[in-house]
Amino acid sequence: MAKLIIDMMGSDLGSAMSKEAVRLFHRDHPEVTLVLVGKKEELAEMEGDTIVVAKEVVKMASGALEIIHQRDSSMVKAIESVKTFSADGVVSAGSTGAFLSASTLLLKKIEGVERPALVTSFPNFKKGGYVTLLDVGASNSNTAEELREFALMGSFYAKLINHIENPVVKLLSNGSEEGKGSPLGKEAYPLLEKEKKICFGGNIEGNGVFSGEADVVVMDGYSGNVLLKTAEGTAKAVSGLLKKAFKRNLFSKVGYLLTKKGLKEMKDALDPKKIGGALLLGVNGVVVKAHGNSDSEAFYNAILLASRLADERIVEKIKEGLSQ
């Protein structure tokens, strides 16, 4: 059964949020072992769990460079604890840049991976199932060779986690025709075309990502961040407009009550909290980054994602896939 290290500090909402998430998670998943890392005084009440004491908390604004010097932080201690406790992985809601770079540094990249990628799956609203996106923000600049690695890792991920036998991998571009794309995309296209371990389906535009045209979409980390945040912002704006439409008058308010159940399903489908976090793929360990503004439900789901990925032995399987 999975054993996970949890960085209890560093989210926007502090340890009250993470303690609540851990309590609920224990209730629902007693078979998973959690090791909690954080300030002694804040975790005193968490009886029954192994506690690793850390004195500092990594600031949200901390980048890749600062984290190396914060050896006493809950984040660094949590990542180090993966080895100490022979754990499967680690979950944190702290600074993305700091968490990803420290994880890469301390857990080391797996063979065949030059640059780990942040991967997430989105519901495929049109044909059902999920679409896997990577890199959604581990890097802010990539090479064509790195995009080829992302394609390979994404394809294995879609097979293993989303159970798609022969996932169609597409490359994010500014046009669907061959020859379109950023200079980087144009360089990566022939590499993906030649890669025999994937089923390459050509270019895809931003409006095709959520409409079932691909099982995996490969992109550089900067574009991936823009894409993810834009989708989030748009969904939020549309929800705001919808709320306004329902508040219009008495009729529309009754209309809301009659539609409530279906709307709840829609809201759940769009809720990033339900996914909880993104996986850093390509390092020795299940490294799950939860949103910095996670509430206990989102953090719970990030822990759940990590435990599922650990149960699936995602790291070992990606290693096997890459070495074949």
Next chain:
Amino acid sequence: MAKLIIDMMGSDLGSAMSKEAVRLFHRDHPEVTLVLVGKKEELAEMEGDTIVVAKEVVKMASGALEIIHQRDSSMVKAIESVKTFSADGVVSAGSTGAFLSASTLLLKKIEGVERPALVTSFPNFKKGGYVTLLDVGASNSNTAEELREFALMGSFYAKLINHIENPVVKLLSNGSEEGKGSPLGKEAYPLLEKEKKICFGGNIEGNGVFSGEADVVVMDGYSGNVLLKTAEGTAKAVSGLLKKAFKRNLFSKVGYLLTKKGLKEMKDALDPKKIGGALLLGVNGVVVKAHGNSDSEAFYNAILLASRLADERIVEKIKEGLSQ
């Protein structure tokens, strides 16, 4: 009063669509002069308008390089007609790459502009008014200096067209803190900070674009394309989910009827057809690109946008602004 050249061919739906749009436009705006460019046989019925005959139609897949050799195409003839007829501008729904590069080549860039940008305004759902985005796809790669130009042009555009006195200009990034961003963004940041003609507000993430955090958002053309298409795809996916929620059962169907009017307003606010097109800013002429899959309503709105921009003397005013 505005005089505009209309490329009647080259959209996905052919000239039946554009003829319908022109007919409706004449009915509503008899004061605007339109010169129609296209195949003789297809425009025979358009009495009352000046017709420029073109034998070819530029293919949707045509890029910047091919267009130069298609001197007999409706697109090239339309752009050339801006000078011949001393017109204010030109509207086309044909290939974006071809239209933008031919317009830049034939109408020439205005002084102080190294690289024209495609600009569009979106409703600012939170605080009302509009947010101006550029470049949303004229280039597929840019320099920091070009981003500075975009900031200037965008700021003038927001002042002139959206009537915002001191528009806040932000730079698209993968984090809101200074120091975040792609290598290009990091290079552009100090240039925007130093630019005295704009009110620079720092970085903005994709999820801030539609929530009223900025009046102008500057980005490279590749990211701009990704952002725009992702927003479009997400809005469409959410609308699909909403439709499903309303079709759930008899109650939800009644709920739909009670909310219909508010939902129509919401649909209109999200409909790219209502905006119609994007302006190529930085060339000598009002160059409006309509969506390739425009229907007559969208094409009508693209012509309307062009005539409004011509009435505002946008090109002359941008020139004045840049030369001060």
